[in-house]
Amino acid sequence: NAGVTQTPKFRILKIGQSMTLQCTQDMNHNYMYWYRQDPGMGLKLIYYSVGAGITDKGEVPNGYNVSRSTTEDFPLRLELAAPSQTSVYFCASSYLPRTYNSPLHFGNGTRLTVT
């Protein structure tokens, strides 16, 4: 059972380039999330999705876009990379919504550097 799989593990981008961070889960979870983790900071929610076709903004959505065409996949798109987007990105999923205190299942993260 793979759980939550993120690709790539590492990436270096030049300012202004674009890329998509991939996330897929095989647990049939409806709820999926993208977080970023900056050095010395807690995780911040970028976007989340409560099911296929439904997405919503989190705390720090600027500069990012998401889509959710299937239950399994929740890609995160950076259109014009900026140095402020240098971070470690985590995708997560859960079976139930947050209000049921359902645990989050995290991927191993993508370390992105924008120079």
Next chain:
Amino acid sequence: GDSVTQMEGPVTLSEEAFLTINCTYTATGYPSLFWYVQYPGEGLQLLLKATKADDKGSNKGFEATYRKETTSFHLEKGSVQVSDSAVYFCALSDPNFGNEKLTFGTGTRLTIIP
């Protein structure tokens, strides 16, 4: 808004030592509280949780008690092992929030020396 304050790291202990990692929180409602652990090279995973005041969460020898009077959820373990070396995150989930946000602390890196 909601916030979580964790003990500054890094923390280095010898094997079999007693561990405490402090966590205090600020929330408008009655949050649920969590400890997540991140082992090297892996994503975060839930370690334990408590959903109401005076609840004690426990797992793998770790414990934390939800103290509403002191707004705290300190993580403890009586005898740590090298395999406990990881980064530990305290987090809260406030039911008054209108979205799926968990509020995380900054994380505390723990290193256990044999």
